Amino acid sequence: MELSDSRHIAARPDIVWPAILDPEVLAACIPGCESLTGSVEAGYEAVVVQKVGPVSARFTGVVTLSDIIPGQSLTITGEGKGGAAGFAKGGAKVSLSPDGEGTLLTYEVKANVGGKLAQLGSRIIDGFTKKLADQFFENFAAKVGGPPPETDSEPEPETEEAPKKGWFGRLWGKKDAETAAETAEGGDA
């Protein structure tokens, strides 16, 4: 699973950069994050609760930051063990560049899942990863730059699997996941 996207943040790079290194900011922005402790140098320990299709899990894992070019770019790598649910690992290469009054944040995400997550959830993992990444960077943009103005259109999703922003898309996305969950539980009994 690979995806890339970019997003405008209404804050200058010198504001954005320290935020991305701040565990409190990260904890607030990672969807489902229960805790995140550590430091840039030592890496972070994180606990994240997520539901991927039929599989719910509490992932515990480590997050490390590398390839740091201050003020410009870094790589975030994480590996989470979700017990019986399997595991997820991946990384994001993030770079910042001035964009008018604010910052253009560009990210390339790679993710892999294993165990039951792959066995039961592989069909929906692309959409799920995209959604998770979108949510994270949306949260981040809001926290650092304030909520986007009403007129600020969001970037178009690059892949067909990406969740649509309209109510119709959301409805279908939700319904798929629920159906899958029911089927999986039934099938596994």
Place this chain on the structure above:
Amino acid sequence: MPKDFEAKTTGIGAPMKRREDIRFLTGRGVYTDDIKLAGQTYAVIVRSQVAHGRIKAIRTEAAAAMEGVLAIFTGEDFKDVGGNPAGWLIKSRNGEPMREPKRPVLAHGKVRHVGDAYAAVIAETYEQGRAAAQQLADDTDIEELPAIIDMKAAAADATNRVHDEIPDNLCYDWGWIEDNRAAVEEVFARAPHVTTLELVNNRLIPNAMEPRASIGEYFPGTGDYKLTTTSQNPHLTRLLVAAFVLGIPENKLTVVAPDVGGGFGSKIYHYGEEALVLAAAKRLGRPVRWTAERSESFLSDAHGRDHVTKIELACEKDGTFLAFRTETFANVGAYLSNFATVTPTFLHGTLMAGPYKVPHVYVNVKTVFTNTAPVDAYRGAGRPEATFSLERVVDQMCRELGLDAFEVRRKNFLTPDMFPYTTPVGLVYDTGNYQATLDKVIEMADVAGFESRRAASAAKGLLRGLGLSTWIEACGIAPSHLVGILGARVGLYDAATVRVNATGNISIMVGAHSHGQGHETVFAQVAADRLGVPESSIEIVHGDTSKIPFGMGSYGSRSLAVCGVAMTKAIDKIIAKGKKIAAHMLEASEADITFEAGKFAVAGTDKAKTFGEIAFSAYVPHNYPLETLEPGLEETAFYDPANFTYPAGAYLCEAEVDPETGKVTIEAFHCADDFGNVMNPMIVEGQVHGGVGQGIGQALLESTTYDETGQLLTGSYMDYAMPRASDVPFYNVDYSCQTPCTHNPLGVKGCGEAGAIGSPPAVVNAVIDALHRGGHTHIKHIDMPVSPQRVWAAING
């Protein structure tokens, strides 16, 4: 059902309803998981989540301290016992024996596929076991290693190894027949036409309705063990567990396979969980049970097929075959399952002449280890792969040369006067009539009317095609003298005991195991026919090593052709003994006693004794001449077949393709089979229906997908498409073309695998035919499963 078969109501040839279905359909079957024992405990297996990894540490303390946990096992506990061996030694072209890594009860040192078992928890309840297994998984450190998934890449990679001691991940590089290779190459060099196809025979997950399950018991008073397990093959399991893995004396281990809900090959083999529950039962002094979750079945049952083949056909411009040549990569997975080495070789290469008089054939198979679940025999086992390659390349050749697919097959068929016929790949076909089944299927399918049906489809915007497959298999596995020469480490005879009880009813203990085939009905029919007694007085006992003399299990369409014959041999002995008893009772000479319709009579007189009177006398021998006549009426026979049996047939598939969506609909499927003599036509039809259904599943739906890291992406019924009723047509089945097997007294050949062997190429040929008739002549081949996505891409590619 052909008319001739409808009239009979009893005995051989009658379409009798299956007696076992009453208990299956009313919920009264007793499967392994239905058996509850006092003091039972639960085993939960801890399986690898990565495809390839080095086990660094398994910290058992926390899991061991959890509520209800009784014991924890890891690979360490089994490192000094034996491995689960491969049943067949294959030699490479250079004469070297195959590479045979140890397959441990629980992985030790390394895990080699997602689902590889490396630890087990035994607990008071299943839930407690699961919780502790989870803890144990969390407390295990596995260093993930790069996964080896792609077969060809694996064989080319000298650094990344599934087994550290096997440098090129190659089990063997087999040539059949190696001495013929040069001659075949010469034919290709000067052949007027050569057709080449590259084919994938897709990996299948067996998906038996009943998941694997095992219960281990140990009786400290006697030192006896008992294993109740979902096996097609209880005696082989006993042999493997006793002699190879745990070192239990064979007479101290009973293996029982009660009602078993489908196997399709996957339950032939011994699995580590069986040894685990026995070892655990001994350690705890309590029964230990394990039942696979469906997810575990996907990950750890032996998968099937998974070949990548390049096949070439050399021929004259008129379609006369000159030679076949193949190069196949066969995926064996991470470990050698019991029949894994023979399936891509002797069950595949020896069938590469098909029903044809082709003078030259050369088969090369490279069998490769990968970080995927073990692959072994699955309904048809090697023969579907051979048939698919042959029937696809023949069809393609006809298209390239503008020849008629029916006529080309007819031209190349062996003719009935040519039997017995020695093929260039080492088999001797005893009998057959391939023209007859082809003629039959053409008649059944109303081929003459196809054009108008095609036009009707075209009027709806749909493309209609006709796909032919003329198949043969070698089954009735197998003559021990032959398989011994070819590297088998077992003999493949079978055995039966016929016990006539004092009250005249009969218990017949058979080595063949029924897990859906209907043996309890058919074996009783055959025995009743021979003995002239009603079927209802006969009980067929199977699946218990403590009751049955011996058996090599059910697979390879062998039950009736091998075990059924053993039973008839034992019945012959019963009749011979009955004649002795009758001679004594009737004060006549043994030579003058005749046996017919359940009566022993003195020839030419009205003096006779019924079967029941003879039986009673055998157990109440008040005035027997004990020096010459033993009491009792019980006989055992072992039967080792002289040759394989060779069922064959012609299948025609008529399919519609929607060019807008790529969806394939099977409109009709016609089967004309030659199974030799038919014992119960209703059961034969059921076997053909099931086999063709599985073949259609392979051809259109089923796809086992591992990602590049070795994760199984099709590990549930949401992702792995099984054929459903709406995916298959009403089958049109005929078995009236019969050339009885010449070397067994029943004249039977076997029908269990036929449908799965003959049908996939018929389906794919029909799709390609439809596309060509629709003008999409650039499409040479579409790999199975021929999904709407693939068809649409081919049309629009």
